[in-house]
Amino acid sequence: QVQLVESGGGLVQPGGSLRLSCAASGFTLDYYAIGWFRQAPGKEREGVSYISSSGGDTYYANSVKGRFTISRDNAKNTVYLQMNSLKPEDTAVYYCAADSWLANLLSGGYDYWGQGTQVTVSS
Numbered sequence: 001q002v003q004l005v006e007s008g009g010g011l012v013q014p015g016g017s018l019r020l021s022c023a024a025s026g027f028t029l030d031y032y033a034i035g036w037f038r039q040a041p042g043k044e045r046e047g048v049s050y051i052s053s054s055g056g057d058t059y060y061a062n063s064v065k066g067r068f069t070i071s072r073d074n075a076k077n078t079v080y081l082q083m084n085s086l087k088p089e090d091t092a093v094y095y096c097a098a099d100s101w102l103a104n105l106l107s108g109g110y111d112y113w114g115q116g117t118q119v120t121v122s123s
Contacts, residue, residue: 002026002112006096009117012086020081020117022096029053029072032111033102034079036070038092038119048094049081052102059106064090086121093118 008020022034035050049070050059058070069082079096094117097110104110 004096004098004112004114006094006114006117009094009119011120011122013123014087014121016086016121017082017084018086018119020083020094020096020119022079022081022114024077024098024112027112028074029077029079029098030074032098032100033105034070034072035097035099035105035110036079036081037095037097038090039095040092043092046092047106047108050102050105051079057102083119086119088121091119091121 003025005023006020008018012018031053033052036048037045038048039045048061048064049068051070051072055072060068067085072079096114098112099105099110
């Protein structure tokens with residue numbers, strides 16, 4: 001079965017850290033760009049971070065720049081999102097998506113989409 005599975009979400013206090021994982025099954029991520037997106041209740045979906053298939057290019061939304069880091073381990077078929085200095089406004093369901101073309105991800109397209117993992121930042 002071809003799918004993306006996110007994990008690593010949870011409840012964390014403001015200022016804390018979480019690392020999200022996006023694991024692929026049924027296909028290899030080597031040739032795919034990956035994006036992390038999030039959606040909070042009542043808000044539009046937001047692109048958080050992107051990484052090219054080679055890992056050589058990364059992009060971040062201004063709201064997370066300097067706090068989040070995207071990386072990939074193709075040997076483990078997994079992409080990560082390290083989230084530091086978390087704020088209550090980071091609370092959302094986080095999704096990962098894969099596309100053969102980074103440009104498609106940046107414009108909202110995707111080949112595969114995960115089921116999401118909840119991140120809640122609260123004291």
